[in-house]
Amino acid sequence: MPDDIYVDALTTLRDGDPAEAADLLLRALRRQPGHAGIRRNLVRALVAAGRFAQALPHADAALAADPRDAELHFLRGTTLNALGFPTRACAAFHNAVMLKAEHAPSWLNWGNASADLDDLDAAEAMYRTALSFDPALPEAQASLGYVLTRQGRLPEAIKACNAALRSRPEMAEAHWNRAIALLLSGNLPAGFAAYEWRKRHPAYRGAFPPLPAPEWDGRALEGRTVLVRGEQGAGDAIHFARFLAAIRDRGGRPILACGPALVPVIGLMPGTQTCAWSESVPHDVWIDQMSLPFRLGITEASIPAAGGYLTADPVRVAAWAQQLGPGRHVGLALAGNPANPTNHRRSVPAALMRALPAIDRVRFVSLQHGSAARSLPLSDLTTALPDYAETAALIAALDLVISVDTSVAHLAGALGKPVWLLLPADPDWRWMLGRSDTPWYASMRLFRQDRRGDWAPLLERVFGELTTW
Template structure:
């Protein structure tokens, strides 16, 4: 869950640091100085502590201190600070939302639901409360309530979504209507929800049109049940009777935890398959493993869900394993800093779109990665994928267990409450050694299996 930090800026026109030179006991200036710094750093924490030493009743200093502790994964301390802020500022929804955010990051959903219930009483029309509740309900597999609350996203101040004219589809039979399915959120979400697109024809849609970004166009081109793919933000917009965001389809189809539709069948272009065959070369008997260590760096929570290439290097030492990087974007630069001869094949520069990536993924034996769009791609293709997850991951993966009903070929590896990646990677390394050992023990065609 994400909600705005409490902001009630201290008054005064002068720069806070200039004010501190004049009066080191100015608590407001210390608060504002800390707010202007990186909240994960020691300098910001020092500013907030100095403000509280001067005046321990400043609720904003407690809230900012809590935000910094949350960003550094020190959740127990952050919760304690947030509780003080709420006690000092009991009628403020913002103080409660800050506490809710920290409880969510810590995975304490029981207390967060109680906090949200109180916030709903304070501001019953505020969509932020329902949005927070949707995340907990979806994590707990209450899909009926979770997807209903998920609709509150349209009214969040920070939510970016292109408004479309005409009535939204409410899930009723389409009976010969034209329906436009509109884009929302990232590539992974589009891949996740694509399973619903062929289902629209079964409800009587005469024509199904889907907004699509260019990176997915070749991969989706042959999808059954879709009559036309429209460029994102196309003008003029094609005529339709009803429209629906792709992220609203689970609600409209009445999805339950025990009735999640299987992933959509993706038609990988033959020219992409031929390219993948050239890139990977002939099968030499080794286990082919793709790796991805970061999603889109522009995504607000990417720093929590992603890690760095160096953690993946341990997989290079497993006998009988060939490792291929599927990483795209700025994190690819980490490959250039490896010593010459490091046995990892950088395929990112060769992958022009998701069709190219899909063609490679379907030829791999396994993908090991932190959560991003490639996890949804591998899961949709049925390729085994080990998804290394942050402590409180995307709702699709729930809060416990090693599997998700959304992707039968996916195995989940989870951080503990300390948000430490090391046990996650060590567990994946043990399993990879075992898998490679079983692979090596299999007889090779025309050989002894040694």
């Protein structure tokens, strides 16, 4: 009987299996399409199971039948934000709190949607309102820590994350947000220790499947082979390649598993073997690449190889130098990988990329890849740069690189090439705050936005300095 299916579905949902409950509720709804309770619980189950594309039409249908249901507005807003529609989500959360002002989760998720829109002041206000109704809500404390970090209010951010962890000590999101605030403040030992929680973060743990060999704990290796599992983006792999030498220093043989385009350039490091992620190579122990500074006990003062640790093929460098010809050549990379969810914050808008100034005795060269290369009024060299070894050779033939926070900047710094790095007002953790230099790369100079999202004054300053460089 349909009623039996509905009862089973509610029991399954209550027992913590929303995916199975959703399937049962879909069966029940097909038998009783007008049953408001079935549809309402179906929306709950689909949202809890993360099946947001399925949830949205059912939320719309349920609200058409009962537009004054605050929870349905909350569930619809949660669904919309998960599907990448934060503006519409904010409107749904507004409807929810108009109907039920004391519903802390609605204020929390409204804050999340506002943060996704980079409206950090609004997000902070929403999180604090959520906490006024539920002071122990750890998700609101952790999220408050996130927006305070982006605002550069690091002691407050760490305090908020600590409050979340007092309520829920195993909350990976709070540990992660705390790690970013600690690293951004320059406290590398505590920051990298907390950064280990990325492997348990719901958004990232799928990238860390278990491996059969033991994990390396930082001890002497006595000739053993260490598989270093690359992670995150190409810039991260380049940035943390400097730590491979420490494995050699401890008597080990490092093999870095990374993106295929990185294999040729990182493979030039002495005593280092590289392989593509998809390859299976024999090894005795393994470690995730971005766990190396934690295992090695790195502090700001002990960061290795700031002067550079990668090299370019001299034959390729000579070929590029001949192709470039005489004069001073400045490489430009003004946009990052569009697949990165924060790319819009770190990349220069296309309209500004097209407005390059003419500077005496300076010739600009595009280091941009893909569609963004077409925004620069320069020759698109994408097809001429099939991997990072070729890009390294071109960079080595240049006099200066100007880049946003993308892999090109890391590659230039790792080659010891002068590089001017253009940063948003809320930068990635590794660049810290309030400084124009970085302990990671001795040849790098940092230029920072004065106001969030405002690239024009920063570009004017950078190109102005280039006229006297």
